[in-house]
Amino acid sequence: MPKRRDIVAIILIVLPWTLLITVWHQSAITPLLSTRKGKSGLRGDIVEVVRTEYVYSRPPPWSDVLPSIHVITPTYSRPVQKAELTRLANTLLHVPNLHWILVEDSQRTTTSVVRLLQETGLNYTHLNVETPRNYKVRGDTRDPRIPRGTIQRNLALRWLRETFSINSSQSGIVYFADDDNTYSLELFDEMRSTKKVSVWPVAFVGGLRYESPKVNKLGKVYGWKTVFDPRRPFAIDMAGFAVNLRLILSKPQAYFKLRGVKGGYQESSLLKELVTLSDLEPKAANCTKVLVWHTRTEKPVLVNEGKKGFTDSNVEI
Amino acid sequence: MATRMKLKLKTVFVLYFMVSLMGLIYALMQLGQRCDCTEHNMPKDRTISRLRGELHRFQEQLRKSEATKQPQKQPAKPTIFVITPTYARLVQKAELTRLSQTFLNVPQLHWIVVEDSPHKTPLVTDLLVKSGLTHTHLHMPTAKDRKLQEGDPSWLKPRGVEQRNEGLRWLREDRRAQPGGDNQQGVVYFADDDNTYSLQIFEEMRSTERVSVWPVGLVGGMKYERPVVEGGKVVRFHTGWRPSRPFPMDMAGFAVSLKLILANQEACFDGDAPMGFLESSLLQGLVTMDELEPKADNCSKVLVWHTRTEKPKMKREEALQAQGLGSDRAVE
Numbered sequence: 001m002p003k004r005r006d007i008v009a010i011i012l013i014v015l016p017w018t019l020l021i022t023v024w025h026q027s028a029i030t031p032l033l034s035t036r037k038g039k040s041g042l043r044g045d046i047v048e049v050v051r052t053e054y055v056y057s058r059p060p061p062w063s064d065v066l067p068s069i070h071v072i073t074p075t076y077s078r079p080v081q082k083a084e085l086t087r088l089a090n091t092l093l094h095v096p097n098l099h100w101i102l103v104e105d106s107q108r109t110t111t112s113v114v115r116l117l118q119e120t121g122l123n124y125t126h127l128n129v130e131t132p133r134n135y136k137v138r139g140d141t142r143d144p145r146i147p148r149g150t151i152q153r154n155l156a157l158r159w160l161r162e163t164f165s166i167n168s169s170q171s172g173i174v175y176f177a178d179d180d181n182t183y184s185l186e187l188f189d190e191m192r193s194t195k196k197v198s199v200w201p202v203a204f205v206g207g208l209r210y211e212s213p214k215v216n217k218l219g220k221v222y223g224w225k226t227v228f229d230p231r232r233p234f235a236i237d238m239a240g241f242a243v244n245l246r247l248i249l250s251k252p253q254a255y256f257k258l259r260g261v262k263g264g265y266q267e268s269s270l271l272k273e274l275v276t277l278s279d280l281e282p283k284a285a286n287c288t289k290v291l292v293w294h295t296r297t298e299k300p301v302l303v304n305e306g307k308k309g310f311t312d313s314n315v316e317i
Numbered sequence: 318m319a320t321r322m323k324l325k326l327k328t329v330f331v332l333y334f335m336v337s338l339m340g341l342i343y344a345l346m347q348l349g350q351r352c353d354c355t356e357h358n359m360p361k362d363r364t365i366s367r368l369r370g371e372l373h374r375f376q377e378q379l380r381k382s383e384a385t386k387q388p389q390k391q392p393a394k395p396t397i398f399v400i401t402p403t404y405a406r407l408v409q410k411a412e413l414t415r416l417s418q419t420f421l422n423v424p425q426l427h428w429i430v431v432e433d434s435p436h437k438t439p440l441v442t443d444l445l446v447k448s449g450l451t452h453t454h455l456h457m458p459t460a461k462d463r464k465l466q467e468g469d470p471s472w473l474k475p476r477g478v479e480q481r482n483e484g485l486r487w488l489r490e491d492r493r494a495q496p497g498g499d500n501q502q503g504v505v506y507f508a509d510d511d512n513t514y515s516l517q518i519f520e521e522m523r524s525t526e527r528v529s530v531w532p533v534g535l536v537g538g539m540k541y542e543r544p545v546v547e548g549g550k551v552v553r554f555h556t557g558w559r560p561s562r563p564f565p566m567d568m569a570g571f572a573v574s575l576k577l578i579l580a581n582q583e584a585c586f587d588g589d590a591p592m593g594f595l596e597s598s599l600l601q602g603l604v605t606m607d608e609l610e611p612k613a614d615n616c617s618k619v620l621v622w623h624t625r626t627e628k629p630k631m632k633r634e635e636a637l638q639a640q641g642l643g644s645d646r647a648v649e
Contacts, residue, residue, distance in 0.1 A: 009326050016334040018334060020340055058422055060373060065367045083622035089518065090419040169414035182411040185418065187558045199416060204407065204629035290649065293411035298625040304557025317533040317541050 058093040058182040059122055067171035067192055070245065072156040074149030075113070075179045076105035080297050082112060082317060089120040094186045099172075101159065103152035104128040129155045147266045149178070149258075154255045161252055164245065172245030176238045180297050183239075187291040190283040191242040197275045201282035202240040203293040211237065212287045213280065221280040221287075233277075234268040241267070247274055268291045276309045394425045395502035395523050398488055398575065402480030403510045404433035405443065408438055408626050410649055412510040417448040429487065431480035432456040440649055453491075459485035463588060475595050478588035480604045481507055485578065485585055492579055503575030507568045511626050514569075518620040521612040522572040528604040531613035533570040536623035542566060543616045544609065551609040551616075563597040565607075569621045571596070577603050 053175070071092065075081060085102075092098055100122050104113060109128045117124050131151050153176060164170065173194050177183060189199055199214030199221060206228040213236065214223035224235035234241075257269035284291050399420065403409060413430075421427050428450050432441055435458045445452045457479045461486055465474050485505075504525045508514065522529055532543030537558045544566065545549040553617060554565045564571075580585065587598035615619050 005326075009329065013333060016337060017575060020337065023344075024340075038488040046564055063362060063371055065366075065371060073605060080624055082621070083534065086515050086622075087415055087513045091415060093422055094418060174335060182415045184414055203411070207630055208630045209407070209631070213578055234320075248429050293408065293414075294629075295408055295411050296629075298627050300535040300625075301538055301624075306542060317622065 013270045022232045047276060059095070060096040062123075063097055067173055067190065068097045068245075069095065069173045069175060069188055069242075070099045070101055070160060070177050071177045072101045072103065073155055073177050073179050074103050074105065074152035074156075076148075077110065079109070079300050079302065079317060081179070082116065084297060085113065088177070088179050088183075089116070089122060091183055092122055093120065094185050097190070098123060098140060100124040101156045102126050103149075103156050104215065105131050105149070105152055125159065127152075127155055129158060130218055147261060150256045150258050150266065154258075157248060157255060160245065161249060164249060166246065166249040170245075173242050174245055174248055175242040178238060178281065180295060181239050182295045184295040185292045187284075190291065193283075194242050194244050194281060196247050196279050196281065197243050198281040199236055199241045200282070200292070201287050201290050202237045203290045205237045205240075205294045205295075206235075210290050211235070211240070212284060213240075215286045219286060221277055221282055229264055230260055230293065232265055232268050235264070235269040236267055236271075238267055241280075243274060254277050266302070270310060319336075350408065393502075395504055395517055395575075396425045396427050396507045396529060397423065397507045397523060398427050398429060398503055399573075400429045400481055400484035400488075400505065401510050402433060402477035402484075402507050406436065407631070409510070410444065412626060413444050414512055415442065416508070416514075417444065419514050419516070420450055421448065422516050426450070426519065428452040429484045430454055433459050433477070433480055439591050442482050453487065455480075455487055469531060475586075475588055475590070475592070476519040477509070478595065479584045488575075494576065501575055501579065503579050504572050505575055506572040509568060511624060512569050513622040513624045515620045521620065525572050525574045526572055526610060527577055527608055528573050528600060528633055529610040529612045530566060530571045530616065531566045531611070531621070532616050532619050532620035534619040536569075541619050542570070543619075544570075546609060546611045546615045549611070549615070550607055551611055552606075558617070559593055563595055565593070566596055566602045568596055568624055569623060570575045570601070571609075573599075573603060591600060626640050 065171075067197055073085075073088065075085060089100075100117075102113065102117065102124060104110060104127070106128050107130045109126055114126065117126055129151055131148075158233070160174065164172070173191050175191060187200070190200065199213045200211045203210040205211050206226045208227060211226045213221045214225050220276050224230045224232070226235045229235060251274055253272060254273035256266055261269055353582060401416070403413060403587045417428075420428055420632050428445075428448075430441060430452060432438060432447060433456070434456050437454055437456050445454055459476075459479050463474055463478070465476065488505065492503075495501060504522050506519075506522060511595060518531065521531065531546045532541045534541040537556050539557045542554070542556040542565075545553050545555050554560055559565060581603055584602045586595055590598040
């Protein structure tokens with residue numbers, strides 16, 4: 001009987017001490033931050049959002065902390081070119097730490113594009129390289145076997161590799177943005193945290209409402225939700241991924257393959273040199289939101305121009 | 318033995334009680350003070366604190382620059398009221414998104430979006446709220462016999478008439494309650510959701526006294542259509558299609574001053590007007606050709622383009638839906 005009491009006594013002594021020690025261990029608790037939501041004023045039908053003039057100082061001031069986004073846009077001369085570049089610039093003006101690399105498919109940089117870039121006030125690099133005639137699309141037919149813009153994108157990659165050294169601490173993200181797509185501002189926020197290659201859904205590609213990567217419960221990409229050749233190594237559109245600059249610099253041999261690339265395999269030709277499927281980082285809420293649309297602009301019907309050109313050719317459109 | 322045990326237990330309990338009481342007091346003292354968390358400092362926290370520091374810096378800069386601006390307070394710029402009719406289709410969200418991104422660069426702009434729908438859709442509602450723009454969200458369905466059917470060419474029936482008129486109606490009603498009566502400063506512009514607008518066009522139209530005009534690119538089957546200006550006045554119109562119209566120009570090629578809209582309460586678009594006469598049906602009642610104000614460097618520069626977006630090909634989607642495997646409709 002005494003022995004039992006001894007044991008009870010010992011337990012009663014030791015137990016509270018263990019509890020005390022565990023509580024002590026967790027005593028380093030950071031104070032909880034309270035969040036406040038700002039409300040926009042409502043006046044009848046009008047919704048006014050309180051905003052400072054800051055929004056109109058375009059582009060936003062450069063931050064030393066945010067990684068830069070290098071947007072590579074190949075472009076070529078056609079009637080809608082200036083319109084496309086104008087509205088793309090209007091979008092990019094809202095993105096902080098943005099560097100626009102515009103590569104023209106031309107022998108020389110054209111004055112109209114030069115002027116446009118200067119007027120926007122964006123941080124840009126203007127390059128040009130002409131696609132050799134035998135690679136160019138014949139007439140108006142869209143031949144999927146000759147991917148457009150490949151040589152231009154490769155030139156931009158080469159420029160990045162020549163300009164930035166892998167040892168510099170500058171963090172950056174590389175994104176290929178065609179001049180006729182539509183990009184939400186949220187997309188640029190999502191891609192900023194790319195460590196290697198990040199992916200997300202793209203609307204209006206592959207004959208579907210949207211194509212997207214398949215993401216499992218662990219947040220890893222394991223396949224592609226597409227109808228058009230889902231067995232491609234990377235069944236994704238050019239607008240559906242972004243690459244960390246460091247990865248680009250560390251693999252100097254990785255470029256888009258020019259010759260012998262099957263339709264839809266252009267993106268894979270670059271990505272397979274850079275990363276494996278398991279390394280992909282899904283964004284846009286585990287690839288459930290659409291933040292970029294593969295819009296295409298109609299070719300304007302210029303029937304009334306006639307042979308000689310009705311309108312003054314000196315007026316730039 | 319038993320008494321010794323009892324004594325031992327009692328003292329132990331008393332001892333424990335005293336120690337834990339002291340511990341509790343000590344812990345309560347600790348709660349009020351900051352913890353020394355240097356060992357918890359992770360890279361993410363460091364980034365966050367650096368970003369906060371930058372934000373503080375920018376806010377200070379902003380406050381300083383606004384403080385210096387105060388003494389030279391300029392009169393408020395006239396507001397540009399942009400009326401955009403829109404309707405649900407695949408590319409609607411994309412079109413409205415990039416349009417909102419253009420407008421976000423323009424100060425003093427009020428976007429009036431009128432949906433061709435019997436009720437407001439959540440897609441447009443959410444987009445407008447997230448855009449950060451000052452906006453008004455309206456809706457007005459088009460009468461069935463006026464609506465374009467699947468497969469109709471786009472020029473068959475005039476589009477957006479009821480919606481633009483609804484925008485005008487709301488504007489007149491809203492402005493009636495404002496101070497200044499009919500003398501309010503402002504400009505009304507009809508912007509379709511698939512066109513492309515440069516930022517300069519908005520600054521050009523801000524000084525509109527009655528009706529101002531400028532060239533429009535990629536319209537009327539030509540590279541651009543424009544008013545021809547001689548001696549600072551519009552004398553005729555350069556267009557390839559039906560130049561005999563009273564005002565042969567596109568919806569995107571003119572802006573009307575708010576004063577004129579308020580002074581002519583009945584002026585609106587006539588849906589029964591023949592093809593291409595929609596713009597004239599409004600402008601005829603408001604202004605004559607020699608009263609037009611030419612902008613964009615005497616109508617020599619193209620600052621707005623009548624772009625059109627292709628209808629995305631959905632063959633595979635339709636095939637999938639036939640099999641019941643269509644992509645998730647809940648995703649916008």
